[in-house]
Amino acid sequence: MNTIIAKAGVDDDRMYEQAAEILKRGGLVAFPTETVYGLGGDALNPDASHRIYAAKGRPSDNPLIVHIAETSSVYELAETVSDDTKKLMEAFWPGPLTIILNKKEVVPHTTTGGLDTVAIRMPSHPVAMRLIKDSGVYIAAPSANLSGRPSPTTAQHVQQDMDGRIDMIIDGGAVGIGIESTIVDMTGDRPTILRPGYITPEMIRDIVGDVTIDPAITGMNNALRPKAPGMKYTHYAPKGELSIVEGDRLAAAEKIRSLVAEKKAQGYKTAILCDTDNVSLYDDGVCENVYDAGSKKNEITVSAGLYSLLRTCDDIGAQYIYSESFEEGDMGYAIMNRLIKAAGHRIISC
Ligand code: TXA
Numbered sequence: 111m112n113t114i115i116a117k118a119g120v121d122d123d124r125m126y127e128q129a130a131e132i133l134k135r136g137g138l139v140a141f142p143t144e145t146v147y148g149l150g151g152d153a154l155n156p157d158a159s160h161r162i163y164a165a166k167g168r169p170s171d172n173p174l175i176v177h178i179a180e181t182s183s184v185y186e187l188a189e190t191v192s193d194d195t196k197k198l199m200e201a202f203w204p205g206p207l208t209i210i211l212n213k214k215e216v217v218p219h220t221t222t223g224g225l226d227t228v229a230i231r232m233p234s235h236p237v238a239m240r241l242i243k244d245s246g247v248y249i250a251a252p253s254a255n256l257s258g259r260p261s262p263t264t265a266q267h268v269q270q271d272m273d274g275r276i277d278m279i280i281d282g283g284a285v286g287i288g289i290e291s292t293i294v295d296m297t298g299d300r301p302t303i304l305r306p307g308y309i310t311p312e313m314i315r316d317i318v319g320d321v322t323i324d325p326a327i328t329g330m331n332n333a334l335r336p337k338a339p340g341m342k343y344t345h346y347a348p349k350g351e352l353s354i355v356e357g358d359r360l361a362a363a364e365k366i367r368s369l370v371a372e373k374k375a376q377g378y379k380t381a382i383l384c385d386t387d388n389v390s391l392y393d394d395g396v397c398e399n400v401y402d403a404g405s406k407k408n409e410i411t412v413s414a415g416l417y418s419l420l421r422t423c424d425d426i427g428a429q430y431i432y433s434e435s436f437e438e439g440d441m442g443y444a445i446m447n448r449l450i451k452a453a454g455h456r457i458i459s460c
């Protein structure tokens with residue numbers, strides 16, 4: 111298959127028309143959202159969801175998020191919309207919050223991975239918005255990466271994974287947030303966060319009072335089964351062995367320097383992911399591939415570049431990767447959730 115690559119902002123009317131045609135006939139279009147790039151298909155067409163699973167190499171029991179452009183669409187897709195749900199929609203849509211609700215008949219089980227619930231999100235990215243509106247279809251879209259690769263935050267990442275596998279990629283530049291939306295399940299007694307993201311538990315608590323966090327995603331307990339099926343897969347794993355080194359700033363840097371020295375002496379290629387403020391701590395003539403992963407003081411600089419750095423580590427063939435911890439602050443929890451998974455829970459404390 112020849113994948114069309116189109117730049118947003120060049121010949122938009124034609125581009126959206128072409129993308130809409132593809133979606134309406136069951137084809138696949140990758141597009142930017144404010145979180146990560148999505149791989150879109152018609153959410154109400156089972157053939158389209160089969161194509162999405164095939165293109166990603168993703169297990170079909172992992173449900174897709176349905177993207178909408180108008181609040182009224184929720185009532186066509188979901189059975190019961192509580193007052194709390196309405197408050198969340200009002201507070202955070204359009205934006206990086208996905209809400210799980212009981213699905214209506216029209217939503218095929220192929221889209222929901224066999225579940226009777228549906229994940230719905232209204233993205234705020236103008237390209238995503240216009241694509242949904244112009245095509246007139248609800249767009250089912252997982253992140254546009256091959257299963258097991260980091261989510262794409264640029265059109266080039268999408269191209270690396272999806273060229274020849276899908277009909278079209280819309281290039282809208284680098285995304286702003288860089289990690290996937292917060293998922294909140296509104297089908298139970300209390301709102302439950304199934305995946306942390308830019309919208310923090312505190313922000314949700316401010317709107318609806320009580321909120322719980324799925325215990326399967328909070329800690330190190332691998333025995334619990336997450337309610338969001340996608341959270342159970344080993345995601346985002348770089349090819350090299352990634353370890354997180356946590357502890358006091360200087361002690362952690364010293365530990366990383368000694369680990370790098372040891373691995374280099376054994377002939378391995380290494381890489382380091384560190385805070386902007388700490389780059390100079392690795393200026394010892396031994397450390398190589400030291401990447402500025404953004405600043406904890408401004409967490410969006412960390413989230414925005416995280417997946418891209420993990421891809422870079424693969425590109426350069428890093429065999430051992432050491433990352434500092436980025437656990438402080440509001441989004442630190444979501445960032446560490448992704449980083450810990452990428453590291454396969456390898457954490458070195460010092
Ligand atoms: O930011 C995002 O959410 C991006 C952009 C493209 O919108 N999408 C994204 O999709 O991250 P994906 O497929 O990579 O992740 C969807 C997650 C998976 O963990 C899946 O298991 C969960 O949402 N999910 C979807 N529907 C669900 C449902 N009905 N119940 C529980 N979890 C669900």
Ligand code: MG
Binds near residue numbers: 252253261
């Ligand atoms: Mg994904």
